[in-house]
Amino acid sequence: xxxxxxxxxxxxxxxxxxxxxxxxxxxxxxxxxxxxxxxxxxxxxxxxxxxxxxxxxxxxxxxxxxxxxxxxxxxxxxxxxxxxxxxx
Numbered sequence: 001x002x003x004x005x006x007x008x009x010x011x012x013x014x015x016x017x018x019x020x021x022x023x024x025x026x027x028x029x030x031x032x033x034x035x036x037x038x039x040x041x042x043x044x045x046x047x048x049x050x051x052x053x054x055x056x057x058x059x060x061x062x063x064x065x066x067x068x069x070x071x072x073x074x075x076x077x078x079x080x081x082x083x084x085x086x087x088x
Contacts, residue, residue: 010046013049018032
């Protein structure tokens with residue numbers, strides 16, 4: 001955190017990084033350090049820059065959303081899994 005302050009990151013931005021790490025699926029200090037490091041690399045030193053970075057990070061990069069599977073897709077997957085297990 002000292003490195004972040006020396007690089008010009010505001011204390012509020014450091015708190016936002018820690019908050020973001022806390023909201024992760026598996027929060028840890030290592031994750032918080034990674035968020036801080038990535039913000040430093042990206043130049044996100046202010047709360048506004050951090051929020052903009054977070055918005056870019058959450059946005060789908062390829063313009064596609066996650067595929068929605070139909071009941072038929074799920075049934076076909078189950079059939080294939082059963083076949084693989086039967087062949088064992």
